[in-house]
Amino acid sequence: MDTDRTGEWSKGLVMVYTGNGKGKTTAALGLALRQIGWGRRVLFIQFMKSKDNVYGERMAAEKYLPLLEMEQYGQDEFVDLSSPGDRDAALAAAAMKRASEGLSSGEYGLVVLDEINVAAACGLVEVEDVLALIAKRPPHVDLVLTGRYCPDAIMAKADMVSEVREIKHHYAKGVPARKGIEF
Ligand code: ATP
Ligand code: MG
Numbered sequence: 001m002d003t004d005r006t007g008e009w010s011k012g013l014v015m016v017y018t019g020n021g022k023g024k025t026t027a028a029l030g031l032a033l034r035q036i037g038w039g040r041r042v043l044f045i046q047f048m049k050s051k052d053n054v055y056g057e058r059m060a061a062e063k064y065l066p067l068l069e070m071e072q073y074g075q076d077e078f079v080d081l082s083s084p085g086d087r088d089a090a091l092a093a094a095a096m097k098r099a100s101e102g103l104s105s106g107e108y109g110l111v112v113l114d115e116i117n118v119a120a121a122c123g124l125v126e127v128e129d130v131l132a133l134i135a136k137r138p139p140h141v142d143l144v145l146t147g148r149y150c151p152d153a154i155m156a157k158a159d160m161v162s163e164v165r166e167i168k169h170h171y172a173k174g175v176p177a178r179k180g181i182e183f
Pocket of ligand 1: 020021022023024025026027115147148164166169171172177181182183
């Protein structure tokens with residue numbers, strides 16, 4: 001098949017999924033699947049999510065997708081966005097360090113920084129540090145940043161920004177988070 005139609009790998013893109021509707025993390029997972037189909041390794045770093053939680057996507061990676069590495073850097077409890085704690089900050093710093101190493105290693109075709117926009121918006125990570133990550137990525141690496149409230153400075157550096165807007169969500173009529181749908 002002609003791969004040129006989709007461009008050279010050397011023209012990596014920076015893509016943002018933001019907004020208040022459902023579908024940002026799952027969009028990033030969809031891109032991960034596409035890249036894996038082309039034999040590219042994917043590093044999927046999740047800010048503010050806990051290793052102790054069960055996620056269908058992580059089980060899928062462990063069981064069926066050796067090219068997909070998923071890592072969580074967060075606590076069990078939700079982060080208080082108005083005043084994140086020291087533990088939250090330490091975990092976010094560890095996630096940034098791993099993101100930086102993973103990007104500059106050049107080993108991954110796609111790096112996903114899931115919920116990093118929220119971490120930047122609430123001050124858990126510095127917007128400047130996110131911009132530095134974007135600037136230093138090798139040209140063949142595609143980079144995806146997800147999460148609500150994406151700071152303008154990050155969107156300005158992206159090649160693609162999609163805002164998922166809530167029209168309705170089952171949560172509003174009392175449907176709790178469900179396996180296979182939310183996790
Ligand atoms: P998904 O992981 O399903 O793609 P998301 O990444 O777009 O969703 P987040 O903003 O990261 O959503 O929110 C995390 C969780 O909150 C998800 O499990 C999602 O189902 C839920 N959620 C997303 N949007 C809404 C909403 N508008 N109302 C209530 N819950 C929501
Ligand atoms: Mg999400």
